[in-house]
Every structure is written in C-alpha cells, then in structure tokens.
Amino acid sequence: MAALDQAETPDADTREIGDVLLRVDRISLYFGGVRALNNISFEVREHEILAIIGPNGAGKSSMLNVINGFYHPQEGTITYRGKTRSRMRPYQAAAQGIARTFQNIALFKGMSTLDNIMTGRLLKMHQPFWMQALYWGPAQREEIEHRKFCEEIIDFLEIQHIRKTPVGRLPYGLQKRVELGRALAAQPTLLLLDEPMAGMNVEEKEDMCRFILDINEEFGTTIALIEHDMGVVMDISDRVVVLDYGRKLADGPPDSVRSDPAVVSAYLGVGHD
Amino acid sequence: MEGFLSDIFIAPFVSMWEYPVFLVEVLVGGLLVGVMYSLVALGFVLIFKASGVFNFAQGAMVLFAALFFAGFLEAGMPVWLALGASAVVMVALAIVTERVVLRPLVNQPPIVLFMATIGLTFFLDGFGQMIWGSDIKVIDIGIPKEPLEIHGVLINSFDIVAGVTAGLLVAGLALFFHYTKIGRALRAVADDHQAALSVGIPLQSIWVIVWSVAGLVALVAGIMWGSSLGVQFSLALVALKALPVLILGGFTSIPGAIVGGLIIGASEKIGEVYWGPALGGAIEDWHAYMIAMVFLLFRPQGLFGEKIIERV
Ligand SMILES: Nc1ncnc2c1ncn2[C@@H]1O[C@H](COP(=O)(O)OP(=O)(O)OP(=O)(O)O)[C@@H](O)[C@H]1O
Ligand SMILES: [Mg+2]
Numbered sequence: 001m002a003a004l005d006q007a008e009t010p011d012a013d014t015r016e017i018g019d020v021l022l023r024v025d026r027i028s029l030y031f032g033g034v035r036a037l038n039n040i041s042f043e044v045r046e047h048e049i050l051a052i053i054g055p056n057g058a059g060k061s062s063m064l065n066v067i068n069g070f071y072h073p074q075e076g077t078i079t080y081r082g083k084t085r086s087r088m089r090p091y092q093a094a095a096q097g098i099a100r101t102f103q104n105i106a107l108f109k110g111m112s113t114l115d116n117i118m119t120g121r122l123l124k125m126h127q128p129f130w131m132q133a134l135y136w137g138p139a140q141r142e143e144i145e146h147r148k149f150c151e152e153i154i155d156f157l158e159i160q161h162i163r164k165t166p167v168g169r170l171p172y173g174l175q176k177r178v179e180l181g182r183a184l185a186a187q188p189t190l191l192l193l194d195e196p197m198a199g200m201n202v203e204e205k206e207d208m209c210r211f212i213l214d215i216n217e218e219f220g221t222t223i224a225l226i227e228h229d230m231g232v233v234m235d236i237s238d239r240v241v242v243l244d245y246g247r248k249l250a251d252g253p254p255d256s257v258r259s260d261p262a263v264v265s266a267y268l269g270v271g272h273d
Numbered sequence: 274m275e276g277f278l279s280d281i282f283i284a285p286f287v288s289m290w291e292y293p294v295f296l297v298e299v300l301v302g303g304l305l306v307g308v309m310y311s312l313v314a315l316g317f318v319l320i321f322k323a324s325g326v327f328n329f330a331q332g333a334m335v336l337f338a339a340l341f342f343a344g345f346l347e348a349g350m351p352v353w354l355a356l357g358a359s360a361v362v363m364v365a366l367a368i369v370t371e372r373v374v375l376r377p378l379v380n381q382p383p384i385v386l387f388m389a390t391i392g393l394t395f396f397l398d399g400f401g402q403m404i405w406g407s408d409i410k411v412i413d414i415g416i417p418k419e420p421l422e423i424h425g426v427l428i429n430s431f432d433i434v435a436g437v438t439a440g441l442l443v444a445g446l447a448l449f450f451h452y453t454k455i456g457r458a459l460r461a462v463a464d465d466h467q468a469a470l471s472v473g474i475p476l477q478s479i480w481v482i483v484w485s486v487a488g489l490v491a492l493v494a495g496i497m498w499g500s501s502l503g504v505q506f507s508l509a510l511v512a513l514k515a516l517p518v519l520i521l522g523g524f525t526s527i528p529g530a531i532v533g534g535l536i537i538g539a540s541e542k543i544g545e546v547y548w549g550p551a552l553g554g555a556i557e558d559w560h561a562y563m564i565a566m567v568f569l570l571f572r573p574q575g576l577f578g579e580k581i582i583e584r585v
Binding site: 068070090091093094095099100102106107108109110111115118119120122123125182186 | 454457458460461464465467468469470471472473474475
C-alpha cells in the first residue's frame with residue numbers, strides 16, 4: 001500500500017497527534033428561524049480521529065457541511081491549514097485535501113465501483129483534455145497510474161468482487177464502503193465521515209472500524225466522523241465533541257466526555273441508542 | 274379505397290424493390306439530414322444531463338448563432354473569422370447564461386429552470402434581431418449544391434458536406450465526453466450533484482462548458498441550415514425536429530441522440546418520398562412525431578434504456 005501514503009505523512013504506525021489542522025471558531029448557522037449551529041468552536045489536530053456525537057438534529061451533519069463548504073455559516077471562521085476563511089467552497093475544500101462521505105449515501109449510482117473511485121481522483125488528473133480524448137502518450141500513462149492507484153484502494157477495502165458492478169445495485173453496507181473508497185481516492189488530508197456505520201450489522205461495523213483505524217494509522221489521515229454507536233465512538237476516537245441543539249456540550253477524550261453530567265443528561269433526555 | 278390501401282401497403286414496397294438505387298439515394302439523403310438532427314438533439318441532451326434543465330432555448334440558439342455568423346459575413350469578415358467570432362459569441366452567451374440564469378436559480382425545481390429558458394428564448398430572438406435586423410439573411414460559404422454521383426447513386430453534395438461536418442462534430446464530442454476528465458465530471462454531475470461537488474468538480478465550470486458546447490453545436494446547425502433555408506425566424510423551429518429524436522433516444526443518452534437522429538432523418542425522408550403522395554404530402558411536419566410516439570409505447574425509457582434520473 002506504499003502508493004497510498006501521503007507525501008507529507010511521516011512514518012506510518014508511529015502515529016502522533018500533531019498541530020491544529022482545522023479550527024472552527026464561533027460558527028453560527030441559521031436556517032430561517034432554526035439555529036442549526038450556535039457559536040461552535042473546536043479544533044481538529046493532525047492525525048487524530050475526532051468523533052462528533054449528539055442526538056438527532058443536533059447539528060452534526062450541518063457542521064460537516066460547513067467544513068466542506070456545502071453550507072455557509074452566517075457567523076464565525078474556519079481555519080484550515082493555517083488559512084482563515086469565513087466560508088469554504090466545495091471545490092476549494094476538495095482541492096485542499098478535504099474528502100467526505102454522506103449520511104445518505106451519495107454515490108454515482110449509474111457508474112461501477114471502479115468508476116466511482118476513479119471519479120474521486122478527478123482532481124489529481126492533470127493531463128489536458130485533448131490529450132485524454134486522444135488517449136495519447138502521457139495521458140494514457142496517467143490514466144493507467146490512476147487506475148492502478150484505485151485498484152489498490154479496492155484491494156484495501158476488500159471490494160474486488162464488485163469492481164465492475166454498478167453501485168446502484170449493491171447492498172447498503174457495500175455502498176458505504178465504495179463511498180469511503182471514493183473519498184480515499186483523493187488522498188485526503190482530512191476525511192469527514194457522516195455516520196459511516198449507520199444501518200450496518202455488527203460484522204460490517206467491525207470491518208468499517210478496522211478500515212477507519214487502518215486509514216488513520218497507515219496513511220496518517222486525519223478523520224472527523226459522526227457516529228451514534230457509543231461503543232464504536234469510545235473504541236476508535238481520540239477525542240469527542242458533543243453537540244446538542246446546535247450547541248457544544250463537551251469536548252475532550254472519550255472517557256471524560258462519557259462521564260460529563262451535561263452529556264449524560266442530554267442523552268438520557270433523548271433516549272438514543 | 275382499395276387504391277388508397279394499395280398506395281399505402283403495397284405500392285411503396287414494390288417501388289423500393291424495383292428501384293433499389295433510388296431507395297439508397299433516399300436513405301442516404303435521410304441519414305445525412307438525420308446527422309443534423311442528432312447534432313441539435315445532442316445539445317439538448319448535454320444540457321439536460323449536466324444541469325437537469327430542459328433547454329427550450331436550443332432552437333433560439335440556432336437562430337441566434339446563424340444571425341451572428343451571417344451578420345459577421347455581411348460585415349465583410351472572411352469565413353474563418355466569422356466562424357471564430359460567432360463561436361466567441363456563443364461561449365460568451367454560455368458564460369452569461371450560467372451567471373445570470375443558472376447560478377441564481379440553482380436548486381430550484383426543474384419547471385422553474387424550464388420557464389427561465391423560455392425567457393431566454395425570447396431574449397435571444399429579440400436581442401439577435403435588435404442587432405442584426407429581421408430581414409432574411411443569406412449564408413453562402415461556398416458549399417457546392419449540385420448533386421453528386423457515387424456508384425450510380427445521386428446525392429446532394431450539400432447534404433454530404435453538412436452530414437460529414439455534423440458527423441465529425443458528433444464523433445469529436447462523443448470522444449471528448451467519453452474519454453476526458455471533463456466527460457467523467459459531466460457524467461458525475463449528471464448522476465449526483467452533491468457527490469460531484471464533494472469530489473471537487475466545479476459545477477459552474479461544467480455548466481459553462483456544456484452550454485458552450487450546446488452553443489457551438491447550435492452554431493454549426495445554424496450555419497448548415499441557414500445556408501440551405503436562409504437565416505430567418507423559421508430556423509428556430511428546426512430545433513423542434515430534435516424533439517422526436519429525444520423521445521426516441523431518451524433525454525439522457527448521447528448515443529441515443531445520435532442513433533435517434535439517424536433513424537428519424539432516414540424514416541422521415543423515406544416516409545415523405547414513398548408515403549407522402551398517398552397521404553397528400555406535407556407529412557414531414559408530423560410523422561417524425563408519430564414514429565417517436567409509437568416507439569414510446571414500446572420503450573418508454575428510449576432506445577438505450579438509461580433510466581430516468583431523479584435529481585436532488
Ligand atoms: N438544508 C437545510 N435546510 C433547512 N434546515 C436544515 C437543513 N439542514 C439541516 N437543517 C436543520 O438543522 C438542524 C440540524 O440538522 P443536522 O442534519 O445537522 O442534524 P444532525 O445532528 O446531523 O442529525 P441526525 O443525527 O439526524 O443526522 C435540524 O433542525 C435540521 O432540520
Ligand atoms: Mg446528520
């Protein structure tokens with residue numbers, strides 16, 4: 001899997017939490033009268049796995065949408081890799097190494113698994129289009145290289161058997177995996193996962209956990225994920241941010257967050273799984 | 274009555290059988306016209322795929338492009354310069370359309386965008402005539418019009434030039450959209466906007482590209498049809514010929530548009546020549562639609578069966 005490594009990633013396996021990669025600062029986001037995010041600040045550090053948790057409607061997905069530029073907050077700033085902005089744009093976010101998956105899977109349903117993953121690599125393709133159209137020399141070489149890279153991702157995620165299958169026909173669990181593959185194809189610095197394990201059975205969840213941990217350890221990718229399964233969250237995350245009704249309730253290592261009275265009462269109040 | 278039935282069910286086939294060379298002539302003529310239909314249909318399909326917009330203004334774009342081209346020629350530009358200048362106009366139109374129409378209306382229901390393209394149609398008609406006047410213009414770029422004989426088959430040489438040009442353009446576009454990253458991006462956008470954005474596809478650039486391509490396609494169609502019909506308002510109606518092609522080929526299929534255009538072109542000519550007299554002539558206005566409708570009964574998803582895509 002050497003090719004999957006990022007250039008800027010130091011040694012694999014000796015994962016060390018580094019500097020602040022992303023800082024959201026006093027972000028507020030409204031939809032009409034609804035305050036989806038209320039003055040939220042937190043940081044994501046290099047190479048860590050950060051979990052964002054909270055009851056339904058807490059604003060978790062909205063937070064990810066703000067980070068990759070789908071939503072534009074009315075207040076606050078986002079500092080990513082040292083550059084402060086009042087809003088991201090999706091293209092900007094992708095070009096700067098932010099990749100993501102969606103709560104309600106957003107795949108290219110008509111395309112095969114391989115094509116989906118290749119599309120995730122679009123920004124890495126640099127040959128001019130007329131060379132590609134003629135499939136000529138350097139363009140051909142580039143295409144083959146990208147193809148090889150995507151095959152590595154396919155091996156890594158153990159989805160060789162569905163390489164050519166149109167993803168619309170795949171079962172839910174596999175679709176989630178392909179979506180993760182497409183995000184990985186961009187060799188992201190920051191990977192945003194919106195409920196990567198929702199709707200999966202125990203076995204599928206275990207696989208997904210393993211992939212997430214491997215991605216983080218082997219490639220040093222920083223991961224921010226949203227997850228409802230507290231067992232999973234406690235197992236894999238380095239730090240947890242808790243949201244409730246658009247506010248931040250707590251922020252810290254899993255153990256301290258779990259025993260935080262505000263968190264306990266929010267969760268008891270809603271009765272989440 | 275008997276004579277009528279025989280005129281419809283027997284005589285055409287007898288005459289096809291007896292004069293095969295003539296049948297080939299009709300067929301080839303039809304196919305060459307059909308390529309032009311493919312071209313216009315392709316403009317529709319590209320825009321529909323990329324932005325989910327049914328572009329009512331496609332016909333107006335044909336007229337608009339032809340007006341500019343003819344106007345530039347009249348102003349004394351050489352053909353290549355007029356061609357380049359009109360191409361620039363069409364690209365500029367794409368940029369302005371994206372900026373002023375598509376971007377502000379993003380995420381609105383398709384019907385709203387459809388209405389907006391109706392508005393665009395009126396704007397193009399009005400603006401084009403404001404600049405160039407409403408007199409009929411002639412385009413003469415020296416394409417020969419005499420019939421040509423190939424292996425005993427007589428073919429209109431203008432149809433050949435038009436057909437080959439359109440064919441090359443269609444092939445080039447097919448290549449472009451199949452093998453390039455822009456093509457991949459276009460397919461991604463057509464499939465899922467949100468996902469496309471998340472992998473870094475700049476939606477707005479894709480729209481500009483697609484509308485530019487549709488504009489260039491309109492330009493070529495405008496020049497070809499303008500040369501044979503003259504540049505006048507009825508040119509905008511020619512685009513209506515693309516509608517049965519779309520019904521046949523499916524709104525989202527590029528191969529569908531190409532093959533559909535050929536089928537409509539060929540069957541239109543054959544119908545006109547062999548069945549036209551029995552049905553009292555002038556059937557070319559409606560029978561393409563009839564073919565498309567009958568076809569629709571059997572294959573509602575169109576020739577190549579791409580299923581209709583629901584978009585967010
Ligand atoms: N596009 C939108 N338009 C209007 N309101 C929205 C939009 N997106 C989110 N909201 C509102 O913002 C609030 C937070 O929603 P969000 O999807 O971020 O919650 P969540 O924490 O991800 O919940 P869940 O666990 O159900 O996914 C909700 O009240 C929701 O209705
Ligand atoms: Mg959510």
